[in-house]
């Protein structure tokens with residue numbers, strides 16, 4: 340199955356777009372007319388340039404306001420079509436998309452439309468061209484692919500077929516299974532787009548909010564399953580109109596687009612095993628059962644401060660790497676690796692981002708397969724020379740260029756800790772009852788959130804929670820949680836729109852997306868807080884006003900609230916349970932730790948508390964944080 344993308348889907352001039360599209364692995368480009376008109380080259384030269392990039396032009400689009408017009412408009416529409424045919428022949432493409440008319444004079448009528456398309460098909464056939472009719476969701480008379488199919492059926496011409504676009508079908512909530520009744524050879528082309536569910540005017544929604552399959556809320560997989568069931572074997576092409584993408588990064592968007600298509604077709608293959616498809620087989624999405632380690636990069640100068648913080652959190656230094664300046668800290672199932680090497684990846688990460696998380700190890704069902712799937716989806720494989728005695732652990736580049744390693748319970752990888760580290764005495768620190776990593780919070784530019792959300796949900800078996808808005812005193816931060824079905828692996832993505840927010844400030848100071856905080860789980864947050872206090876841990880001080888409000892909001896016992904206040908613990912509830920959380924003070928560029936206790940089936944992250952946490956952090960970081968944009 341060939342892949343394509345419409346030139347409207349990514350920003351930049353045509354040459355840059357083509358380069359990115361070819362590099363991302365697409366077979367072709369749909370030429371959107373405006374993209375062609377906007378530049379100076381002749382149609383012939385544009386066609387040559389596209390083919391020079393190794394790309395095909397499976398479609399030229401759109402041709403508007405064609406069908407069911409009264410004279411003299413009808414004759415003029417045919418004249419316009421002939422001129423487009425000239426252009427297509429010069430450029431070297433044989434298929435044009437005719438989208439349903441919005442012309443105020445269009446008369447409608449299935450037979451009238453069929454008659455128009457038959458004549459257009461005749462004219463196209465003379466030149467070896469083909470016509471595809473697409474229903475725009477807001478078309479004047481034709482807004483449903485079933486009506487378009489009826490027009491095509493009655494036109495009964497070999498050069499006339501239909502074009503399906505997932506947005507137009509799904510936005511109108513038309514059951515995609517109705518596609519299964521259409522003969523595959525009469526579907527000339529398929530366009531795909533997803534979109535977030537927002538209740539708004541269809542045209543506005545389509546032109547501004549479409550996104551890549553898997554990034555939105557529409558059932559694009561169900562749509563594509565139905566298309567494949569017809570026997571359709573033509574290209575699948577992305578047609579994404581999106582304001583954010585128009586200002587985004589060309590190469591990254593092209594890569595995301597290709598990733599979304601490969602992931603989608605993999606989903607289709609799994610859901611419809613009886614359908615024949617010429618697709619590369621990928622291992623299935625990896626099941627993450629937890630975070631195996633979090634690695635910090637730092638310098639010799641800053642290490643004592645980081646070590647002291649880890650100690651106050653109740654971590655014990657348990658290992659020294661056999662050949663590198665790398666130490667291992669542990670508490671419960673949580674492993675923290677501290678790397679002060681002066682060469683290799685961790686050091687490069689330190690030089691660009693400063694002290695911070697440079698690597699996350701995930702426990703998966705099969706580490707090699709997880710890496711293979713990630714690479715099949717366009718992720719970059721990572722390897723650096725192995726020192727003596729070191730294991731070859733499958734790795735890729737994760738968010739913001741940091742690393743992601745995959746571990747599993749197999750004989751090889753499960754011995755990494757004993758093979759690569761010599762045990763050292765536990766030292767004086769006292770376990771504070773932290774059991775595991777609850778979640779990892781990554782901060783990114785708002786514009787990159789969809790990209791990271793697709794990265795996680797395409798590679799791992801993770802679902803997306805609804806996006807929540809977090810109010811920072813200086814702007815909005817959008818937060819998107821992704822988690823495995825059993826909640827054992829959780830990531831929150833925080834998208835900063837302005838650098839004046841705490842998240843935005845962190846982003847600017849650490850030069851790019853990265854882990855802003857790591858949250859650890861405790862089964863008894865009061866005991867944990869008390870144990871940490873004994874070891875000199877300094878929590879983030881929360882405003883006393885918070886506790887007045889808390890008592891009123893949840894009807895908690897005064898003594899309970901007083902205990903929370905004493906330990907600076909924040910509280911929340913959802914329909915399934917309750918949640919307690921407290922924070923460390925921000926460190927360096929704003930990196931921090933969080934301790935949480937989930938009671939019952941509480942599934943959130945304490946979003947209602949975020950504004951108070953952020954205000955407290957900003958008070959501590961002081962004027963330094965209040966940057967001008």
Ligand SMILES: O=C(O)c1ccc(O)c(O)c1
Nearest residue numbers: 401436438473504545546
């Ligand atoms: O918004 C539009 O006008 C438009 C044009 C062509 C398409 O294929 C489409 O899906 C939408």
Ligand SMILES: [Mg+2]
Nearest residue numbers: 473504530578
């Ligand atoms: Mg379309």
